[in-house]
Amino acid sequence: MPHTEIRNVTVTRYLSPLREGGSMPAIAEADDGFLYVLKFRGAGQGVKALIAELIGGEIARALQLKVPEIVFAQLNEAFGRTEPDEEIQDLLKASTGLNLALHYLSGSVTYDPAAISMNNMLASQIVWLDSLLMNVDRTARNTNLLWWNKEIWLIDHGAALYFHHSWDNWKEQALKPFTMIKNHVLIAQATELDQVDVQFRSLLTEATIRSIVELVPDEWLVKDAPFTSPAEHREAYIHFLTSRVAHSAVFINEARQHVQK
Numbered sequence: 001m002p003h004t005e006i007r008n009v010t011v012t013r014y015l016s017p018l019r020e021g022g023s024m025p026a027i028a029e030a031d032d033g034f035l036y037v038l039k040f041r042g043a044g045q046g047v048k049a050l051i052a053e054l055i056g057g058e059i060a061r062a063l064q065l066k067v068p069e070i071v072f073a074q075l076n077e078a079f080g081r082t083e084p085d086e087e088i089q090d091l092l093k094a095s096t097g098l099n100l101a102l103h104y105l106s107g108s109v110t111y112d113p114a115a116i117s118m119n120n121m122l123a124s125q126i127v128w129l130d131s132l133l134m135n136v137d138r139t140a141r142n143t144n145l146l147w148w149n150k151e152i153w154l155i156d157h158g159a160a161l162y163f164h165h166s167w168d169n170w171k172e173q174a175l176k177p178f179t180m181i182k183n184h185v186l187i188a189q190a191t192e193l194d195q196v197d198v199q200f201r202s203l204l205t206e207a208t209i210r211s212i213v214e215l216v217p218d219e220w221l222v223k224d225a226p227f228t229s230p231a232e233h234r235e236a237y238i239h240f241l242t243s244r245v246a247h248s249a250v251f252i253n254e255a256r257q258h259v260q261k
Helices: 046-062 086-094 120-133 179-183 193-203 206-213 230-246 248-256
Strands: 008-017 026-030 035-039 070-075 097-103 145-148 151-154
Touching (some): 035 070, 046 097, 206 230
Antiparallel strands (some): 035 097
16 A cells, blocks of 8 residues: 655744643644644654654554644754743754654544543554554553544554664564553453454555655664664664564464453
8 A cells, every 4th residue: 555645844833832741742833824743853762753653653544543644844943042941942953854743633632531432443453553563652641542523543652663762682572572551541442453453464564564664754764773774774664563563463462461351
């Protein structure tokens, strides 16, 4: 399945920080007139978080889950000069250049399992995705799910693919269970993992994975990794993800141990 190109926008107005996020994303307006949640390359986890956000979000979209549109967001140097808050000013200055942003879902509310019902099939799909991506950040304390237009939308995949912060034994990591799935907000409802596995393995082909990883800009792939080129770096992500899909039984078996009987 060919993957859609990612649009490019230029940030025209910084509106407000979202201080509940550890990386301090912000609501910003771009030159297309839309509002976005802007994720900064100068934040704590740097471009690695942006890579995980892009790959994780677009894999979720390829699996037909709801994800806000992801765009590349250019931040000009001038933004850091006028911001009165020193912490935000430093972040803006450190983030000059190419960043990532998600379309702002105005009027959305955070998913609360006590207030919003979700069927077991969708819960199983999200648990499968997060097991694949090794996403540690979809817990009851921080669901990273939004309720918007009477549908569940997935956000914030920047904490996924955490192996890439060191790349230690990354080929072995691809074949390991994701033990942190026990903390997933939806794990008790993930009763349809076997059916989801058949569906998602058919959708997430090597060609689809490759088309998504190829969206990652070269400039995000040139440092802090044991590879000689952006192309080699991309191939490592592709190898990791295709291996993990091929051995999905490993992470399904782990998740199944924590599903409500």
